[in-house]
Amino acid sequence: MTGKVDHEKRRRQIAEALLRIADTEGLQSASMRAVATEAGVSLRLVQYYFTTKEGLLLDAFARLGTQLQARMQRWIGEARAPREVVTAILSCILPTDAESRRITRTYTAYYTLVLTDAEAIGKHGVSQPDLLESFLVKQLRAAREAGEIAPERDVEMAAAGLLAMVNGLGQSVLGGQRDGEAALAILTHHLDELFLPSAGG
Amino acid sequence: MTGKVDHEKRRRQIAEALLRIADTEGLQSASMRAVATEAGVSLRLVQYYFTTKEGLLLDAFARLGTQLQARMQRWIGEARAPREVVTAILSCILPTDAESRRITRTYTAYYTLVLTDAEAIGKHGVSQPDLLESFLVKQLRAAREAGEIAPERDVEMAAAGLLAMVNGLGQSVLGGQRDGEAALAILTHHLDELFLPSAGG
DNA sequence: ATGCATGTGATACACATGTACCATGCGAAT
DNA sequence: ATTCGCATGGTACATGTGTATCACATGCAT
Numbered sequence: 001m002t003g004k005v006d007h008e009k010r011r012r013q014i015a016e017a018l019l020r021i022a023d024t025e026g027l028q029s030a031s032m033r034a035v036a037t038e039a040g041v042s043l044r045l046v047q048y049y050f051t052t053k054e055g056l057l058l059d060a061f062a063r064l065g066t067q068l069q070a071r072m073q074r075w076i077g078e079a080r081a082p083r084e085v086v087t088a089i090l091s092c093i094l095p096t097d098a099e100s101r102r103i104t105r106t107y108t109a110y111y112t113l114v115l116t117d118a119e120a121i122g123k124h125g126v127s128q129p130d131l132l133e134s135f136l137v138k139q140l141r142a143a144r145e146a147g148e149i150a151p152e153r154d155v156e157m158a159a160a161g162l163l164a165m166v167n168g169l170g171q172s173v174l175g176g177q178r179d180g181e182a183a184l185a186i187l188t189h190h191l192d193e194l195f196l197p198s199a200g201g
Numbered sequence: 202m203t204g205k206v207d208h209e210k211r212r213r214q215i216a217e218a219l220l221r222i223a224d225t226e227g228l229q230s231a232s233m234r235a236v237a238t239e240a241g242v243s244l245r246l247v248q249y250y251f252t253t254k255e256g257l258l259l260d261a262f263a264r265l266g267t268q269l270q271a272r273m274q275r276w277i278g279e280a281r282a283p284r285e286v287v288t289a290i291l292s293c294i295l296p297t298d299a300e301s302r303r304i305t306r307t308y309t310a311y312y313t314l315v316l317t318d319a320e321a322i323g324k325h326g327v328s329q330p331d332l333l334e335s336f337l338v339k340q341l342r343a344a345r346e347a348g349e350i351a352p353e354r355d356v357e358m359a360a361a362g363l364l365a366m367v368n369g370l371g372q373s374v375l376g377g378q379r380d381g382e383a384a385l386a387i388l389t390h391h392l393d394e395l396f397l398p399s400a401g402g
Numbered sequence: 403a404t405g406c407a408t409g410t411g412a413t414a415c416a417c418a419t420g421t422a423c424c425a426t427g428c429g430a431a432t
Numbered sequence: 433a434t435t436c437g438c439a440t441g442g443t444a445c446a447t448g449t450g451t452a453t454c455a456c457a458t459g460c461a462t
Contacts (some may be wrong), residue, residue, distance in 0.1 A: 004429080005439065026317035028229060031419060042441055053420065105316065112313045115306065115375055116227035129378050157390040160379075164369030164387070165362055171372075172365060174316055177330050186365070189358040205459075206409070233450065245411060254450060404462080414453075423444075432435075 011049050014039045015060040022060075022109040023102050032056075054120060061110055061121060065128060068093075068103050082143035083195050089136055090166045090187055095173045096180035104170050133163055140194075148195050158194055165190065212250050215240045216261040223261075223310040224303050233257075255321060262311055262322060266329060269294075269304050283344035284396050290337055291367045291388055296374045297381035305371050334364055349396050359395055366391065 017039035021030040032053055036043045050056035075092040079085040095101040114121050140155035149155070169183040218240035222231040233254055237244045251257035276293040280286040296302040315322050341356035350356070370384040 010439095026313060028313075029317075032421085033419080044441055044443095045439085047421075048439070051421095108316065109313060111372075111376075112227060112229075112310060115309065116230075118377070129373065129376070154390065157387055160370075160387045161366055161391050164373060164384075165366040166369065167372055168365030168368035168370075169361075171312075171368055172330065175312075175330070176319070178361075183365075186358055186361045189355065190362050232448075234448085243411060245413095246409085248451075249409070252451095406461085407459090409456105409458080411456080412454090415451085416449100418449075419447080421445085421447105424442085426441080427439085429438085430436090432433100 007049065010041075010045070011059065012063070014041065014046055014049055015056065015063050018056060018060045019064055019106055023106045027057075027109040027113065057113070058121060064103065064106055064110070068107070071099060071103065081148075082139055082146055083148055083191070085139050086136065086143065086162075087188075087191060089132070089139065090162055090191075091184055093166050093170060094180060094183050094187065095170055096184055101174075101180070105174060108171075108174060129163070133159055136163060143195070148198065150196060153194065162187075162190065162194075208250065211242075211246070212260065213264070215242065215247055215250055216257065216264050219257060219261045220265055220307050224307045228258075228310040228314065258314070259322060265304065265307055265311070269308070272300060272304065282349075283340055283347055284349055284392070286340050287337065287344065287363075288389075288392060290333070290340065291363055291392075292385055294367050294371060295381060295384050295388065296371055297385055302375075302381070306375060309372075309375060330364070334360055337364060344396070349399065351397060354395065363388075363391065363395075 014035060018030050018035045021027075021034055021038055032046050033043050035056070036046045039046070046056065050059060072089065072092050075088040076085055079088045092100065093104070095104040110121065136159040137155055140149065140159055143149045144151060144153060144155060166187060169186060172178055173180055173183050215236060219231050219236045222228075222235055222239055233247050234244055236257070237247045240247070247257065251260060273290065273293050276289040277286055280289045293301065294305070296305040311322065337360040338357055341350065341360055344350045345352060345354060345356060367388060370387060373379055374381055374384050
């Protein structure tokens with residue numbers, strides 16, 4: 001019944017079980033046993049493939065980051081004009097469909113951990129927001145040079161503000177204050193004020 | 202050694218011990234025993250004044266809300282012009298000093314709970330963001346009628362965007378992406394673009 | 403003085419958790 | 433055929449958790 005199994009496949013199976021639990025019930029419910037059951041394997045196997053719980057947590061977190069990155073590239077890939085790229089970057093994070101709702105919720109579940117166990121998980125994902133922000137700055141700068149944004153606009157400030165706004169909007173959607181469409185409308189409204197009236201999505 | 206003790210005083214002593222733990226180590230470390238030790242009382246007393254842990258969690262959460270509200274009124278009280286009031290509302294939430302850092306961190310600690318145990322804690326604090334937003338809308342509308350904001354501006358959209366931005370900026374500060382002053386600078390920049398150039402703090 | 407409610411202490415209980423340990427089946431190399 | 437390492441199952445152990453229970457002291461009303 002044994003015979004050289006695909007380690008990566010098993011690890012993914014287990015890690016995604018954890019992410020599923022983190023999404024639906026929160027990370028505090030993601031015990032080793034719960035993950036094992038959700039993944040359909042024995043507790044021993046979870047230990048076997050991820051010696052410690054911290055290892056499992058870290059690996060699953062890395063996978064979550066990869067998933068978000070993949071989604072973002074998929075969304076950006078469909079964009080052509082600079083404004084479309086910017087819109088893609090920002091609205092892709094918003095919890096408007098099932099996938100982004102899942103990713104956002106799960107990220108939020110991890111967020112608390114990052115704040116208290118900063119040294120453990122922190123160093124793995126803290127650079128990502130900065131990378132995203134500088135990428136957004138680059139896109140905004142390109143849009144400004146293409147004449148889609150007024151030249152006197154400060155794109156660094158705009159990028160930081162938009163990113164923070166999108167995060168905050170995501171929070172409000174998850175908290176039930178408004179739905180995804182309303183959040184997207186707010187984002188679009190602010191993009192309308194940043195970009196000059198002309199071409200656009 | 203007994204003799205009619207002040208219940209409210211004891212409850213506050215214990216609830217604030219929990220908030221202190223939630224701030225520094227996160228809510229997952231706030232066990233009944235840890236709270237008892239932090240408050241300098243026996244485990245039995247925590248049980249006595251808050252029968253169940255959920256009760257303690259809820260009471261402490263309510264107190265946290267009160268603290269934030271008090272801070273906001275204190276900040277607003279020093280403001281005179283409409284723009285100053287708006288600035289006070291928004292920057293008061295930003296983790297720029299020790300108090301707001303504490304409040305923001307602790308709120309974040311609760312946020313995860315609200316997402317998973319929505320029915321329990323949710324109904325107690327979910328209305329507050331909406332109230333805050335409509336209050337901000339009212340202030341912005343007043344500012345617009347006072348000629349401090351261009352008449353074609355959509356104040357509802359602006360209010361929602363600003364509030365979300367401030368929340369997102371707070372997240373980034375807590376996550377160590379930037380410090381409180383940088384966050385405040387980003388907020389100020391956006392307020393500069395919303396308000397017409399004239400008077401202001 | 404007695405009894406009862408209030409405030410406080412110590413401890414027990416049942417359960418969940420992360421991890422460690424022992425056992426077994428199976429393929430491959432010797 | 434034996435041996436060895438990989439993959440897996442089962443289970444034990446120590447600890448931490450929320451809550452319940454027993455015990456005792458003190459103040460107030462009778």
